[in-house]
Amino acid sequence: MLSTLVSGCVNPTPSFSYDIEPISNEGGSVWYEIFIQSFYDANGDGIGDLNGVTEKLDYLQDLGVSGIWFMPIHPGGSYHLYDVTNYYEIAPKYGTMFDFQYYLEEAKARNIKTILDLVVNHTSNSHPWFQEGLLDFVNDDCGSPASKCHYYNFARTRSEGYEPYGGGVYAEARFWSGMPDLNLENPFVRDEIEAIMKYWFDLGVDGFRLDAVTSYFTGDVNRNIEFLSWLGDTAKAIKSDSFIVAEGPWSMTSNGLLQYYPGRVDSYFNFPVSVTGNRIVDRVRLEQGYDLARVNALFNQNLHALRPDAIDTPFLSNHDQSRMAGIQFVENNELYHKLIASIYLLMPGRPFMYYGEEIGLKGSGRDENKRLPFIWSETDQTGQTNPASAADYNMSLQVTQGVEDLKLIPNSLWHHYQKVISIRNKYNDVIEKAAVTALNLDTRLYTMQYEQGNQDLTIMTNVTDSPITISNTLGLSLLEGIFPTTDKGSVSADTITVPAFSTLILS
Numbered sequence: 001m002l003s004t005l006v007s008g009c010v011n012p013t014p015s016f017s018y019d020i021e022p023i024s025n026e027g028g029s030v031w032y033e034i035f036i037q038s039f040y041d042a043n044g045d046g047i048g049d050l051n052g053v054t055e056k057l058d059y060l061q062d063l064g065v066s067g068i069w070f071m072p073i074h075p076g077g078s079y080h081l082y083d084v085t086n087y088y089e090i091a092p093k094y095g096t097m098f099d100f101q102y103y104l105e106e107a108k109a110r111n112i113k114t115i116l117d118l119v120v121n122h123t124s125n126s127h128p129w130f131q132e133g134l135l136d137f138v139n140d141d142c143g144s145p146a147s148k149c150h151y152y153n154f155a156r157t158r159s160e161g162y163e164p165y166g167g168g169v170y171a172e173a174r175f176w177s178g179m180p181d182l183n184l185e186n187p188f189v190r191d192e193i194e195a196i197m198k199y200w201f202d203l204g205v206d207g208f209r210l211d212a213v214t215s216y217f218t219g220d221v222n223r224n225i226e227f228l229s230w231l232g233d234t235a236k237a238i239k240s241d242s243f244i245v246a247e248g249p250w251s252m253t254s255n256g257l258l259q260y261y262p263g264r265v266d267s268y269f270n271f272p273v274s275v276t277g278n279r280i281v282d283r284v285r286l287e288q289g290y291d292l293a294r295v296n297a298l299f300n301q302n303l304h305a306l307r308p309d310a311i312d313t314p315f316l317s318n319h320d321q322s323r324m325a326g327i328q329f330v331e332n333n334e335l336y337h338k339l340i341a342s343i344y345l346l347m348p349g350r351p352f353m354y355y356g357e358e359i360g361l362k363g364s365g366r367d368e369n370k371r372l373p374f375i376w377s378e379t380d381q382t383g384q385t386n387p388a389s390a391a392d393y394n395m396s397l398q399v400t401q402g403v404e405d406l407k408l409i410p411n412s413l414w415h416h417y418q419k420v421i422s423i424r425n426k427y428n429d430v431i432e433k434a435a436v437t438a439l440n441l442d443t444r445l446y447t448m449q450y451e452q453g454n455q456d457l458t459i460m461t462n463v464t465d466s467p468i469t470i471s472n473t474l475g476l477s478l479l480e481g482i483f484p485t486t487d488k489g490s491v492s493a494d495t496i497t498v499p500a501f502s503t504l505i506l507s
């Protein structure tokens with residue numbers, strides 16, 4: 001069961017509907033990360049596939065998302081495909097190039113952009129580059145600058161981060177021997193990466209998510225930044241409106257994150273607000289709404305002082321983290337999850353959801369458990385995928401209701417996500433690139449003033465389980481509300497009452 005347990009609940013008979021206007025996803029900026037294998041299986045082999053995603057594009061448009069990040073789609077050795085053997089093909093289990101082109105056409109028709117995982121820190125050790133390079137190195141045949149010897153960091157002696165490949169030959173492989181690190185200083189390797197990006201841009205993809213960027217040159221931030229800048233500039237030269245978002249750094253602090261922004265890619269995932277840094281969850285637990293606003297606003301200000309063109313990417317969790325839904329609040333658990341979704345999906349930048357978040361999908365422990373099958377319906381198994389074989393999550397803890405079930409519950413988590421995203425899309429032209437200021441109207445209120453051009457908004461969220469009333473000293477009026485309970489609060493010339501767990505959009 002999704003958490004409908006209501007102990008000490010604010011609202012013992014929570015039967016109401018979210019009031020959702022039909023808002024287009026066009027021009028919105030909520031993105032959605034998909035592990036294709038676990039999403040929707042169109043051909044009945046238990047493995048999610050590209051045709052399955054295409055079938056569910058109407059679903060994603062209905063939810064309101066405007067972009068998709070695909071985890072790797074290329075052939076590779078592991079179930080997750082982060083060990084690429086061919087950057088120009090589609091993994092057979094996911095379909096064909098024709099399926100991908102058909103997907104892109106259908107996605108564009110629904111205003112949905114697409115970015116691909118670009119894994120260039122390393123390849124598979126089965127990639128032909130590595131096989132050729134190893135052979136040349138073994139044969140002492142590395143004389144030509146174009147030799148694949150120089151695509152990797154081969155050595156005759158072992159040092160830290162190097163793995164053995166037989167015959168006394170070692171190569172740098174920071175993750176494991178199946179994923180040897182590319183030599184990103186090599187201009188021939190850079191030419192290969194440029195050609196890969198151009199190939200997928202020409203097919204119609206909108207950008208890339210860069211895997212493992214802090215491992216490009218392990219332990220050397222400056223060289224990582226230099227390479228990221230080369231990659232970002234190269235992408236923009238091919239496609240000026242492309243979107244490049246880098247995985248890391250996995251820093252807990254704003255300063256750790258800002259350290260990478262001199263690298264000229266559009267964005268770096270905001271780990272401090274995710275379940276790793278836990279900024280949002282922690283401040284909500286402590287009822288420190290203003291402090292959360294203060295820290296988020298300060299980050300936004302510092303970011304734009306450093307890089308006016310940069311775009312933040314707030315998110316809660318991804319395929320490498322325990323899922324958000326596993327975080328438990330003692331009371332009103334589902335209401336707290338709704339509240340946290342309201343906060344991060346309305347932050348400036350491009351928020352990234354992880355597939356299944358909208359149904360409260362759980363997963364923690366080994367990686368396979370963090371990438372478990374999406375649930376479409378409790379009763380209809382059409383399209384249902386199987387977990388990766390190594391998954392060992394205790395499925396008695398997993399939710400059982402899927403999208404179709406939650407759509408029938410008017411105040412479900414699913415409808416909450418749809419509501420928040422509809423508000424996001426409606427005001428995205430103000431929110432996405434806004435300059436933000438934190439307002440201290442009450443320490444328990446998360447209040448942000450958004451300014452973009454001559455437009456402004458004030459977004460006020462009550463991070464507690466009780467209503468809060470303040471004086472309306474700023475003379476704000478109500479545009480919209482996101483109300484996860486039956487309490488709709490009030491805004492008058494004198495006072496503003498924000499219901500528990502609720503968000504007001506004011507001007």
Ligand SMILES: [Ca+2]
Pocket residue numbers: 041042043044045046047048049093
């Ligand atoms: Ca399939």
